[in-house]
Amino acid sequence: MSLLFEEIDSQPSPLGEISLRRRRIPALGERDIYEVKLGDEFLMSSMFVEAEEALSTLGLAACQGDDLEVVVGGLGLGYTAVAALKDERVDEMLVVDALDTVINWHKDEKVPLGKILNADSRHRYVHGSFFDLATDPATGFDPNRAGRRFDAILLDIDHSPTEYLNAANASFYTTENLALMAEQLKPNGVFAMWSQNLPEPDFERLLGTVFETVESHVVSFYNPFLSDESTNSVYVCKKGAR
Secondary structure (H helix, E strand, O other): OOOOEEEEEEEOOOOOOEEEEEEOOHHHOOOOEEEEEEOOEEEEEOOOOHHHHHHHHHHHHOOOOOOEEEEEEOOOOOHHHHHHHOOOOEEEEEEEEOOHHHHHHHHOOOOOOHHHHHOOOOEEEEEOOHHHHHOOOOOOOOOOOOOOOEEEEEEOOOOEOOEOOOHHHHHHOOHHHHHHHHOOEEEEEEEEEEEOOOOOHHHHHHHHOOOOEEEEEEEEEEEOOOOEEEEEEEEEEEOOOO
16 A cells, blocks of 8 residues: 555445545645545545535525524535534534445544534434435435425535436436425525536526526636636525415
């Protein structure tokens, strides 16, 4: 094992082999960089987390009131979840992930943010498919409380609304299924979603068939590999008062 690279864990999953790695890039200093790969595809890296954190800050900024009940779809390396818990208005947060391997990395604190999540009693892991739970409002996201409604649902699973982690996810991005998910939001509830691409007008129009307001935010961050700025997007949608 090189001091500059370590594979921490690798496990089979329904989507293929998923692995957690830690590396150092000497040109970037002494910082440990954590990466997740699915097969040969890079899913996420702790190098670039600004947009994942912005998903929480922008989404929750659109929420009204206190004692917020929140769903995070997609655990990843935990940056969206930890950013959400920085909002003192959050009363309870469910983090939904289809891969028990990823949940166990956090429970076992194999990733740096696992310790922060495990120490916060406002948060709970839910092992399940976000997309299945999102389109079944009678059951919903909370295995302990069927039909529960939330103030915010924050989604970071697919690469974009048109580039999917799993081809089966494509069926979620329709008026019918987005509307089923919106049934699980309280009046004035917020749905926010991360994308690796710039805002897509067709998707904005689709969101507008379900939500009262739709705003798209471009999040810029410095990419040392390009020596330039890179961009991701966050869509923030608000349900009507009824």
